[in-house]
Amino acid sequence: MLDGAVAWMNERGNTVQWGTIPYSERADGPARVERYTTENTPYIAELDGTPVGALVLDSGPSPQMPIAPAGEPERYVRLLVSDRHHAGLGIGAALLTHAAEETRRAGVGLLRVDCWAGDGGRLVAFYERNGFTRTASFLSGTWPGQVLARRLPPGRRTPSPR
Numbered sequence: 451m452l453d454g455a456v457a458w459m460n461e462r463g464n465t466v467q468w469g470t471i472p473y474s475e476r477a478d479g480p481a482r483v484e485r486y487t488t489e490n491t492p493y494i495a496e497l498d499g500t501p502v503g504a505l506v507l508d509s510g511p512s513p514q515m516p517i518a519p520a521g522e523p524e525r526y527v528r529l530l531v532s533d534r535h536h537a538g539l540g541i542g543a544a545l546l547t548h549a550a551e552e553t554r555r556a557g558v559g560l561l562r563v564d565c566w567a568g569d570g571g572r573l574v575a576f577y578e579r580n581g582f583t584r585t586a587s588f589l590s591g592t593w594p595g596q597v598l599a600r601r602l603p604p605g606r607r608t609p610s611p612r
Contacts, residue, residue: 451501451502451503451504451531451532451533452468452472452473452474452479452483452531453472453473453474454533454534454535455468455531455532455534456468456469456470456471456472456473457472458534464568464569466566466568466593467566467568467569467573467593486506486528486529487506490506490507490508490528491506491507491508491552492504492505492506492507493505493506493507493545493548493549493552495532495541495544495545497536497539497541501533502532502533502536502539502541503530503531503532503533503536503541503542503544503545504529504530504531504532504545505527505529505530505545505546505548505549506527506528506529506530507525507526507527507528507549507552507553508525508526508528509523509524509525509526510524510526511526511528511562511564511597512528515564515588515590515595516588516589516590517564517586517588517597520560520562520599522559522560523557523558523559523560524558524560524561524562525549525552525553525556525558525560525561525562526561526562526563527546527549527561527562527563530542530545530546530563532545542576542580543579543580546577546580546581547580549561550581550600550602553602554602554603554604557604558602559601559602559603559604560599560600560601560602561582561599561600561602562585562597562598562599562600563577563582563597563598564588564595564596564597564598565577565595565596565598566593566594566595566596567587567594567595567596568593568594571596574596574598577598578598580600581600582598582599582600583598583599583600584596584597584598585597585598585599
């Protein structure tokens, strides 16, 4: 899905957000995906048994990003990607809803994400349509970014399966 997302962005002239090299061919790509799936909490969306989206939750922002921890318990969307062949089906929105439910279930009231703010803020607007509010802008080198947050009503904490 990550390789497909890079190709899809590039076909539309976006060579800045995720670059031009497929994730599977990047020096750090496979290791990053392994970290996402072993050190963080991954969720996969399926359609008729086929993976069509993925979301990774963490307890805070990536140490490589110029973003401060929230100063309170939070869950952080470290990755959100969907198969562009199924665009328009609400896969990303469904994964964000699931992330909010998991965050609330953990007894945490703050869900944050950072994203690319280029291209007229189209990705920022997607997160805003899904209940997030802009909190801080940043630059990572020349890459314009936006941090967004979503406050969640209190929920009942349930133990996580081990």
